Structures are given as C-alpha cells and as structure tokens.
Amino acid sequence: MTNSAQTIDPALYAAATDAVRAEAKKVLESGAVSAVVGWQAGRRPGTAMPAIVTDPARVNDLIFSPACVNNLALYLTKAKKEIRAKGRIAIVAKGCDLKALVGLMGENQLRRDDLHVIGVACAGVHGANVDRTLPLSEATIARKCRECAVHTPEGADAIVGTLPELHRFTPTESEELARLEAMAPAERWKFWKEHFSHCIRCYACRQVCPFCYCEQCMCDRNRPQAVETTPRPAGNMAWHIVRAMHLAGRCAGCAECERACPMDIPLNLLNRKMAKELKELYGFEAGLEVKDKGPLAEYREDDDQSFIK
C-alpha cells in the first residue's frame, strides 16, 4: 500500500456533498418528500450536525464530510415524532446507518414506502478526540470505520459518491475485543467495573441509539424502580447490562452510543461481543436485508435448549 493510499482524499467528500445537494433538491422540488434529513456544517471547523431541510432553497446547507458522524436513522424513530409528522422523508445514510434503517423496518417502526433513502458512498468518518482539520488516516479515522464492510450501501433509492479502493486500517476494535475475550472473567469484570464507574447516567448512549425507541424505558421507572437511577456502581452496571441485552441481535453497529458517551466508555465493545454471540448461537447478524424477526424475538422448535439444566 502506498503512502498516499493511507490518507483518504478529501475530494471524495466534496463530490459526495454536491451529489447529496442535487438529490435533495430533486426530491424536495418534485414534492416526492417533505423533508430531507442530512448533515450541515457546524460553527467550528471540521464539525457537522444533523439538519432537517424542508425548503429546496436550503439544500446547499447540506454537506457530506468526515464530520458527518451521526446516524440519522434516529430522526425517523418514535423518539422523534415531530419529524415523522412532516410526511414522507428523505434520509442521507451511510452504510452503517442503512443497517439501522433496515433493522427498524424489521421491527415495524418504519415503512420502506415512507422513505427515500439517499445512500452515500462513505470512506469513513473521524474518530472522537482527533484533530478534525486533518484528512482521514490511520491516526484520525473512527474505530468502526476501520472494519467497515458496507462502504457503499445497497438498496438505497439513490447512491451518491463513488469510492476508490480503500486502504485497510488496523482493526483496533477487533483487537481490543480479542484482548477482552482472552481475559479471565475476574479481570474482565474489573475492566467493565472501572469503565462503568465513570458513567454519569446522562443517557446519551440511549438517546442517540435508533433502537432505543421505547416510549417508557424500564430504567426510568420509579414505581417500582427496576434499576437504580442514581449514578452508583450497582445501577450503572445494571443499566449497561440491560442495554446490551436489549440490543443483542438488534444493534446495527453504528457505534453511536460509544461516540456519544462523554465519559469515553467503550460501549461498542459490548455491542460487538453480543453480536458475535448471536452469530455463533443463532447464525444471525444485522444486515441490509429486512428480517421479520430477530432470534431473541421468536421461538423455534429446533432452538438450542442445552443451556436449560
């Protein structure tokens, strides 16, 4: 691999930005959709934020850059009713985000016909706490993007941008997961206990997760209280375990929970571990094909029951 291949060319993003704008303009002007959910630039250099554009005159606000980290599928869930109320919506989706849309369709939270998916060919986005003014490279790319298998989303209504052959990055997350799996249970428990001790229960992990759309979260209940709501070791541990279990077989791997965590808890390691278990036990994994039921939501006669003792 040559040196230049290790830095992702920013021109790819400029071209994708133009294509996102053109597609957004087309679907808004034709009346095919009433809003486009995409990203727009933030005040600070190298930042972006979700944008909900309803006026075709505003499509030039839309961008695609390594700062477009958010999984916008969040804005189509029950958690964001005010946006769904706008009507048929176009959404700009990276491959990882498309998996979430597909999962939500499988769970009857979204109807394909209500959406216009603008899939964006994506070489990756910036990781947390990096110099955002630098192009993507081994030093700046997000952990999830290092192992991405869906750079070009399939099944979208339009695909914007094209990608050259991409450099292979060190799979740091797989390596970290392997390191954790190799640990003795006590050592692993200590690892998570320490991370969870930092949890402040701001629920950013829950609030950015497209699959945390329950209108009543069990962890907010206080009559009776199911999980301690105060940020103390017992409740923190319970909260993260409950969340990991609820996401098992559903998590699309966008890693938004980990990115959003202000306390740097490596939550996607938990999600990946659960996804691995589901694949081994049930041959199931989140993908780009709508499935009616996940393995933990259905019973089959031939399910493995050897764990019942």
Place this chain on the structure above:
Amino acid sequence: MPITITEQNLRLLIDTLVKAGTRVVGPKAAGTMTLYEPLSAGEELNLGGLPRRSAKETFFPLCETILTYEREKEGVRVTDVDPGSVPETLLIGARPCDAAAAPVLDAVFSWDYKDEFFLERRRKTTIIGLACTRADDACFCTAVGLSPADTRGSDLFLTPLKDGGYRCDAITGKGEALLAAHAALFADGDGTPAPLAEPSPGAMDLDKIRGWLDTHFEDPLWEEIAERCAGCGACAFLCPACHCFDIVDEGGEAKGARRKSWDACGFGKFTNHASGHNPRDVQPQRYRNRIMHKFKYYVDKFDQRLCTGCGRCIRACPVGIDIAAVLEEINSKGVE
C-alpha cells in the same frame, strides 16, 4: 510585592494538606480523560487539559445520600446524613469558567431553601483558580463576560509565568489565610505572565440577547435549533452551572437510602406530571427552557448568568448543538 510559587512547591502544598487530612481535589488523569478528583499526592495534579466534567461536583456531587432507613423490630429507623460531616476541602487548579460557577450556584442553593449539603461544602472549600493559557474552538468565556484570567469565585488565583511557576493573588480572606498558613512555600517576587488563552468568540451583547428572549418565547428558531436535540443529559451534566437534581428512594423493604443526584432539562420525562401531562412535550420546548433558564430566568431572578462559557456542552453534544452559535444567532437578531 506580588507573591509567587514554584510548580514543585505547589505540589508540596498538596502533599502537606493531604497529610494534614484536608481533602484536596484537582485535575487528575483518569484513563482517556482528565477529571477533577481527590488527589492523594501532589504528583497526581495534572494541569494539562480541561477536565471533562466541571468542578461543581466539589459542592454538588453527582450523587449523595441524604438519609438512610432500616426496618427494625418496632417500625423503621430513619437516619439523617449530617451535612456537617463533609471534610475541609481545597479545590486546586480550577479553571476560571469552573471557579466562576461557584458564586452562581450559591445564589440558587441559598435562595428560598437553604441547601445545607451544598452550603456546608461551599463553606468548607477553598478554591485555587488557574488562568488559562490555552483555549480550544469550543471555549467561549469571553462571549459571556468572563475571561481566561477572571478571578470570580477563586479564593487564591494562579497565573502561569513564562519561566515556570505561578504568580499568586489572594482574592478573598480564605485565600489570604491559605497564603499565611503556608508562607514558607510561597516567595515574594514577580515574573512575566505566560500569554493568556484567546477564545475566538468575542464579547456578546448579553442584554440584547436577554431582550430578544424576553419577547420570543414562541419563535421558529427553537424548532430550527432544537429538533435535532436527542434529549440526553450530557450538556447539563458536564456544565459547571446546571444544578437540577432529582431525589429518589433506593433500596428494598428492609433498608435503603434517599439520594440526591443530577437531573437534566433535556430529558423527556423531566417535566412529566403525575397526571401524565407533560408541558414540555417536544425537544424544542425543552431546549428553549435551557437557553431561557441560562440567559433570562436566572438573570431576572439573581442578576447572574447560568453559563460561564466553558464549552463543555459544545464538545459533548452528540448532535453538534453549539450554544455559542445559538447565542451568536440570537445576538444577531437583536430586539425586533
């Protein structure tokens, strides 16, 4: 004659106080972050980066127990936690944006109800503030009337010197007492201050912003800014001035505790009534309250702003909401 202290003596001061049984809290490395945490020795002090969470937890902990209960043969025994049991504390290396939040919080915690847990901690805490020599693009203290060298809230204030060490200015009696008690560690002298940080947003017209807020409770701007808000508490929990809390009873039938812990106006259930009605039922209304509380309601009531420009909410917001950009936008609108 100004007074100075060397870096080595600053660490020695911490060692001395820790040995004497004082709780010393300061910036300390914690994994990938820096946090204000209790220090067990001067060498743990890490003045490099801005701590991820603010210093408010020195007086307003993330979670504290206020009473405990236990079932006994005859009835239930309820035991109040004694607020007087909190230790004497030195908060060292507080950034101006963190130190300045202390008097802001004093106003609300000593208003109609005197929060003895908060007030006792405040009484027993001495704050050593530290001028900032670095700002990132989220810092905006200058926009809200503070500065990287603002001494508000500090008892003793340190200004880094170009050739190492710090100039020490006693701001309050507590600061003078600290200087006097440890005179041997300080020296008379002067030095050239290191260049101060220069946050990019300049001063804003805060009266004009408040004027706009006075007349724009309903405005399309709220939806435009805040429909992207995910409704998490990251901004409020990292903020030095946010102070909403919840009180819950936790435990079982046999024993448990009543605990006070941080709450956030961004949460969907924050204003949920027992009836099920929620007066702020969509996120733009909740975000509006956040801005109104910081730049109007608190100013109306206490003549202070509930924001010190630390930029933590900007850095942490998972959906990129930038309060400095919101203020700039309102500032540009002015009173219509």
